[in-house]
Amino acid sequence: MLSEKEVSLLYETIMSAPGMGDRIKLDIRLPRKNVLLLVKVIEKGLQTRPGEALEGLLEAAGDGSSEALREIGFELLTKGGLSDMYNKLNALQPTGKEK
Template sequence: MVEKDLKWVYDTVLSGPGMDETVKLGFGASRKLILLLAEVIQVSSTIKGNGLLESVDKELIAELFELREDFLEKAKLTKLSNQLKSLI
């Protein structure tokens, strides 16, 4: 698929019925998984050209980063994550 088609698909999926509803999640995850997820969120936010970032509102991206920070804080990994960032 070309980027234009992917953008249309993401736009369609993200604007579907019920996609703005809040979902309460209750789960446990290892610190290793939380750190990996946080890094995936950080790195993937810089990848352009697949249509996803271009289709998502800036508010939703900001919400994703808030969720990332919340995960790191709850897992007590904020300091470690910041230290790892400083190495790059």
Template sequence: MITKNDVAKVFDTVLSTPGMSETVKIDLKISRKNVLLLSHIIKMSLGSKKEDSMLLESISIDSEQDLKSISEECLIKAGLVELNEKLLNLSESVKQ
């Protein structure tokens, strides 16, 4: 049976293979709705308990920051920063 430690080693090996740190250009055309959803999913995933995902457990602080930057860049390019902030504030007010 494979252990949690074994899975962590596999993820670490895959993430550290040659070429994985190289930047790639992706021409991505998605709707504004999906930009909002993607941004929300990234934020939720990075803020959740990392024990829920072995892959998230094995990412570095730098990779986490890169994902946050990608999320912010997508919101900026889609012109959704202010709307996203208002939606987050609205969500927070419901939680309280």
């Protein structure tokens, strides 16, 4: 098993490989329910706490990666016609420790 430092170094190595910064075009077809799920997964993944494995991955990806992922989520919701629904669903969710 790799240590946390080794995993972080591995992420940094992968993210700095040639071509990793190149823009690509994706043509994907998703059901709207999967768009909602994907956007929620992106949102939750960006809410890392210090010491979590994903924190190292986001740091290795570099500055602006978190914002780029948020923009991808926004674009998915917009293209899927789901922005209003997503916002209303988020308004229904309890905040903090309320459940």
